[in-house]
Amino acid sequence: MKEIIIATKNQGKMVDFKKLFAPYQVEVKSLLDLGETLPDIEETGSTFEENALLKAKGIADILQLPVIADDSGLEVDALGGDPGVYSARYAGLEKNDEKNLEKVLKNLQGIENDKRTARFICVLAVVEPGKKEVLTKGICEGRISNNPRGENGFGYDPIFFPIGKDVTLAEMSGDEKNKISHRRQAMHQLKDWLKTRYEER
Numbered sequence: 001m002k003e004i005i006i007a008t009k010n011q012g013k014m015v016d017f018k019k020l021f022a023p024y025q026v027e028v029k030s031l032l033d034l035g036e037t038l039p040d041i042e043e044t045g046s047t048f049e050e051n052a053l054l055k056a057k058g059i060a061d062i063l064q065l066p067v068i069a070d071d072s073g074l075e076v077d078a079l080g081g082d083p084g085v086y087s088a089r090y091a092g093l094e095k096n097d098e099k100n101l102e103k104v105l106k107n108l109q110g111i112e113n114d115k116r117t118a119r120f121i122c123v124l125a126v127v128e129p130g131k132k133e134v135l136t137k138g139i140c141e142g143r144i145s146n147n148p149r150g151e152n153g154f155g156y157d158p159i160f161f162p163i164g165k166d167v168t169l170a171e172m173s174g175d176e177k178n179k180i181s182h183r184r185q186a187m188h189q190l191k192d193w194l195k196t197r198y199e200e201r
């Protein structure tokens with residue numbers, strides 16, 4: 001079977017991607033599945049697009065294979081768009097999901113529900129050696145909860161109510177999250193690219 005490499009070390013993203021790629025005959029592999037030691041690509045960009053391209057190009061250059069990278073994060077309006085591109089390292093470089101979401105809740109203390117609007121953003125960069133790169137962007141609008149709720153998902157899922165829902169992403173099943181998520185929407189825009197390369201199941 002064909003393979004595609006996702007330039008990520010985030011296992012939560014990979015759970016989403018495995019389901020999102022299920023309609024296609026392709027095996028998805030993360031950097032954690034590759035035995036070799038690949039360098040950590042520094043995310044020095046100031047936008048999701050720049051960082052997604054840095055990650056995809058960095059790995060595609062080394063492996064000389066097609067690579068997809070995902071740069072994503074949470075933008076909270078009452079925090080001026082933070083944590084944004086710093087979502088993974090909001091509470092420190094050790095990238096702790098629980099500390100990150102606690103920091104968002106602490107910074108939103110006293111802010112009323114209707115002012116807790118936020119969105120998840122996912123930018124996907126596809127880089128194939130010798131070809132023009134492709135970028136897609138998915139957005140999932142919602143609101144930040146007052147407390148963490150739910151055990152599913154990863155990252156900020158326990159504090160995010162997607163618009164029109166009264167459960168957080170972490171209270172939904174993976175399949176439910178994948179119907180509405182920012183990652184799903186970014187993947188949807190890649191449909192034509194995917195169809196030209198992989199057979200549907």
Ligand SMILES: O=P(O)(O)OP(=O)(O)OP(=O)(O)OC[C@H]1O[C@@H](n2cnc3c(O)ncnc32)[C@H](O)[C@@H]1O
Nearest residue numbers: 008009010070071072073074087088154155156157
């Ligand atoms: O760079 P890679 O190796 O892919 O892994 P990462 O965790 O560092 O990923 P990012 O740099 O893209 O940072 C995105 C952060 O935003 C959060 N995030 C992204 N998508 C999410 C989702 O679907 N649900 C919850 N949190 C999400 C999560 O905390 C991530 O750590």
Ligand SMILES: [Mg+2]
Nearest residue numbers: 010043071088
């Ligand atoms: Mg990262």
